[in-house]
Amino acid sequence: xxxxxxxxxxxxxxxxxxxxxxxxxxxxxxxxxxxxxxxxxxxxxxxxxxxxxxxxxxxxxxxxxxxxxxxxxxxxxxxxxxxxxxxxxxxxxxxxxxxxxxxxxxxxxxxxxxxxxxxxxxxxxxxxxxxxxxxxxxxxxxxxxxxxxxxxxxxxxxxxxxxxxxxxxxxxxxxxxxxxxxxxxxxxxxxxxxxxxxxxxxxxxxxxxxxxxxxxxxxxxxxxxxxxxxxxxxxxxxxxxxxxxxxxxxxxxxx
Numbered sequence: 001x002x003x004x005x006x007x008x009x010x011x012x013x014x015x016x017x018x019x020x021x022x023x024x025x026x027x028x029x030x031x032x033x034x035x036x037x038x039x040x041x042x043x044x045x046x047x048x049x050x051x052x053x054x055x056x057x058x059x060x061x062x063x064x065x066x067x068x069x070x071x072x073x074x075x076x077x078x079x080x081x082x083x084x085x086x087x088x089x090x091x092x093x094x095x096x097x098x099x100x101x102x103x104x105x106x107x108x109x110x111x112x113x114x115x116x117x118x119x120x121x122x123x124x125x126x127x128x129x130x131x132x133x134x135x136x137x138x139x140x141x142x143x144x145x146x147x148x149x150x151x152x153x154x155x156x157x158x159x160x161x162x163x164x165x166x167x168x169x170x171x172x173x174x175x176x177x178x179x180x181x182x183x184x185x186x187x188x189x190x191x192x193x194x195x196x197x198x199x200x201x202x203x204x205x206x207x208x209x210x211x212x213x214x215x216x217x218x219x220x221x222x223x224x225x226x227x228x229x230x231x232x233x234x235x236x237x238x239x240x241x242x243x244x245x246x247x248x249x250x251x252x253x254x255x
Contacts, residue, residue, distance in 0.1 A: 082130060100235045104245050105133050110250070118142060123155025123222075126247065132225065134236060138227040140165065140233045142175060143251075144220065151179060151223055170220075175211050179220045184212040184241055188231045208232055212240040216248035222253065 017044040111117060111125040127139040141155035145167075153165035170180040178185050206227035214222035224240070224247075226232070 012060065024247045029241075059082050072195070100236070102239050102242060105239060105245065108133050109243060110246060114254065117254060120154050122251065122254055124157065127155055127157035127224075127226075134226075134232070135165055135228040136226050136232045137229060140166070140225045141214070142223045142225070144179075144222060151175065154222075175223045175225055178211045178213050179223050182215060182218075182220055184210070184215050184237055186210045186237055187231055210236070212244055214248045214251065216252045221248055222251060 029078050062220045109126065109129040111122055111129065114122050117125065123141040123143070127136070127141060130139065138159055139155075139157040140153055140159060142151035144151050145153040148167075150167040150169055152167045159165075167177075168176040170176055174185060174187070179206040188207070189204055190209050206229060208228045210226045210228070212224055212226075213220040213222060220254070
């Protein structure tokens, strides 16, 4: 754009010079005619010069027009580019909203007709539906035993270990801490001694663990532990915080 402006200013300068030279030659021609000292060859010379100057005038005028047209075209390209960027940002924003609709995902996660399920069936379908809607690769749900106050593993997803899953009390281990504090924990850097994901490809340590309480009437009745190879986003944290009480209301009514 700076080059176009420089080009335009240079063209204006030449145009001013052409107009000045043309004016001076025209004035000289008039004076020579009035004084009667103008010879034929001089008249021809001046006419040729006038023609050349007018030609230069037209050429410079066209150059100025071209410069203005190029500048306008350049401004239009910049305007369209900025408009395209704004449109793209709006599309991305709308896409993000459409991609993560909390209420819609919750409807997909909560099993249909839960009243026909046992607690264990509900928990396992609940975990399986979470896997369909997220990057979950392994999951456990611990249900609180009312008699012992221990949280015992009930629902499992993709858990293949032959070792029994140890129960825990409130405050014991990460799941126990979640039960005590009634707050979700999202662990990005998983400890070395944490459990491994077993699949046909072998054993791999999860990169992210998200643990959230399942609450009914301000009491933690269960704890869900989710493992993934990719970190759970803030959107999923909000989703599981919201789904916590919904799942709690259903579980307490099941056998």
